[in-house]
Amino acid sequence: MSDATSAAATAISESGPIARELSDGVLRLTLNRPERRNSLSEEMMAGLQDALDAAAEDTAVRVILLRAEGNVFCAGHDLKEMTAARSHSDRGRVYFTEVMNRCARLMQTIVTHPKPVIAEVDGMATAAGLQLVASCDLAIASDRARFCTPGVNIGLFCSTPMVALSRNVSRKQAMEMLLTGEIIDASTAREFGLVNRVVPADYLAQVTAKYAETIASKSxxxxxxxxxxxxxxxxxxxxxxxxxxxxxxxxxxxxxxxxxxxxxxxxxxxxxxxxx
Missing domain, CATH: 1.10.12 (Lyase 2-enoyl-coa Hydratase; Chain  A, domain 2)
Structure with missing residues (x-):
């Protein structure tokens, strides 16, 4: 973030799973659990859902910029949380259903949100983390960003991330990612149509801010x-x-x-x- 942007910003919250900062119509929502690879835990999904719901009603918000602390944008679902649910009498069926429905609602909230949502990706986005990027209206990535749907490697096909992925890239490219689970770099993600632009990491915040400010100036x-x-x-x-x-x-x-x-x-x- 530029010094000018920082000076003009109003911090809404700095603690919790989602840090919020509003400046000149641009709301920056930062995934704020780098020690947990910004995984979509129950806490993270609830925090992001609440922030998006509040922004929908806030006339001061014109554009939403979604970013993350640390070198991982989002590692997908919290597998430790989900694994713990296997101890339930139903082997986790009710819990897994609730988590997947909550995640689906979150992704649809982004797509149907009245404000444009831009992903600022500087790091790895995997599985549901890639789904989060693909659900945004625009995505700007640094040259060190990486993307993958690695579920196939652990016996869990990325079926819900597939929904957003297949609506952004061609079927062949989506299936390549889903079937191999291999990591693609930022330039390949741009070729596939997953991100709009790839910029040097040092300029990422500046470029995404420019996109957000330009869009925020519209009706x-x-x-x-x-x-x-x-x-x-x-x-x-x-x-x-x-x-x-x-x-x-x-x-x-x-x-x-x-x-x-x-x-x-x-x-x-x-x-x-x-x-x-």
Whole structure:
């Protein structure tokens, strides 16, 4: 983070599994358990879910930047926590079901969130950690970032990470990662379409901040409308997608922010967004 950004930032919380910092419309959510490889433990998932839910209702938040402390972005599920549940009478079935449903809800919250979510990846993202990256709207990685779905190596196919992965990369590339469990570097992740850009580690925070600040300068209503329409049309046939998006465009044109934005463009001035 730049000195200017740091000085202008408002720390919301520095302790707990998720550190929060809000600055100029950009909410930085930091996975804050490096000693546990930022694994998606019950505590971590609950903290991230709470932070995302709160951000959805906070008009001061325009963009969310998801990052992590330490050299591991996220190591996936907490396998020690999950293994402990095998001692239950049902061998962990109820617990495993609850954890997977909680994780699925978290990932869907990111996709359906009214604010754009950007992953800032500096380190290893594995299994559900890769799923977390793939669920974000944008992902910027440092040149030392690494990615893999290694479940196949321990007898546990990465079936839920597969959902997000297969919606970002081609089927052949997704299956390559899922079947081999091998690590890919940041440049390969970019070739596959898993991340948007790869930058030197020293410039990662600066580049992601620039992306976040640029997006935060747009109309929050327009961003919400556009993100929602993007994911909705992606699941439709071509004809249905055009019908849906045509109606979205009509409603968007009737919004005050669209009227203001078009007027500002014609009058060669900076628009003033109201979010209406």
């Amino acid at each position: 929050p209503l327009t961003l919400k409308i556009g993100k929602e329409a993007f994911y909705a049309q992606a699941e439709m046939s071509l004809a249905d997608a055009y019908r849906h998006c045509a109606q979205v465009m009509v409603e968007n044109m009737l919004a005050r922010d669209a009227e203001e934005g078009i007027g500002a463009f014609i009058e060669k001035r900076t628009p003033e967004w109201t979010g209406e």
